[in-house]
Amino acid sequence: MQSRNYSIIDILYEWVLKEQLKKLPESRDPRIIYVTDLVGCSHKYHLRKKYPELTLSFEPAAILGDIVHTGLGRLLAEKGFEVELEVSREIVVDGEQYLLKGRVDAFKRDEGLVVEVKTSRTAINLPRDHHVKQLRIYLQLLGAEKGLLIYITLDKLVEYPIEYQPVDIEEEVKAIINDTVHPRYQWECKYCVYRKLCSYYEEYRENYKEGER
Ligand code: SF4
Structure with missing residues (x-):
């Protein structure tokens, strides 16, 4: 029997790209x-x-995150969750129409429960503000009341119940369109693929630690 030369890295590369x-x-x-x-x-x-195109990457940490999402998604699907559920809403800002889109990690429709999965290198400052807000936006888009934010890190596995709280989605979209929050968090610049092209980038933000992702 002729054997084939498999490369798992090649398989991952093809999938990720x-x-x-x-x-x-x-x-x-x-x-x-x-x-x-x-x-x-x-x-x-x-x-x-x-x-x-500058967002294209083949980074082990991100690949690990994708694999965790895929694996946990399969497990939750067996438990009756809808996984990788696309959500969207038309939003009008200054007379122009936009489409707000997102993908919910898992949704248990009969219980109105939305699950958001996060992987991270560290377990500092959990749960993080931007993750809580993201989950609250999903709750609002789905008309759900309960959220569960789970972190899978190298030394911690923790989950936080997140209750529905209204978010002014139109105002948030407006802030993005009008480009008024740059950056939203000081630590963002450190990880930003656009920092070398960005007129708002400031070097001191490279070392900013508080509230890190
Ligand atoms: S480098 Fe620029 S685009 Fe990137 S997070 Fe900082 S302000 Fe935003």
């Missing part, structure tokens, strides 16, 4: 805003529209 390339056309579309845009730096959204 295919997923990222699929998103590129949408990344260029100025009418599409992601829920994750609403919890981050507004200027990143504008730079992504111009230079979407």
Whole structure:
């Protein structure tokens, strides 16, 4: 029998790149805003529209996160959750129409429960503000009341119940379109792929630790 030379890295590379390339056309579309845009730096959204290819990456930490999401998703699907559920809403800002889009990790429809999964290197400052806000936006988009935010880190496995609290989604979209929050958190610049092109980037933010992602 002839044996084939398998490379698992090649398989991962193909999977990761295919997923990222699929998103590129949408990344260029100025009418599409992601829920994750609403919890981050507004200027990143504008730079992504111009230079979407700069977001392509093949980083072990991100791949680990994708694998965890896929594995946990399968487990939750067996327990009756809808996984990787697409959510969207039309939003009008200054007479222009936008489409707000997001993907919920897991949703138990009969219980109105939304689950958001996060992987992280460290377990400092949990739960993080931007993750709580992201989950609250999903709750609002789905008309659900209860959220569960789970962190899978190298030394901690913790989950936080998050209750529904209204978010002014229109105002948040407006802030992104008008580019008024750059950055939203000081630590964002340190991890930003656009920092070398960004007029708002400031070097001191490189060392900013508080509230790190
Ligand atoms: S470098 Fe900082 S201010 Fe500039 S886009 Fe990135 S996060 Fe925003």
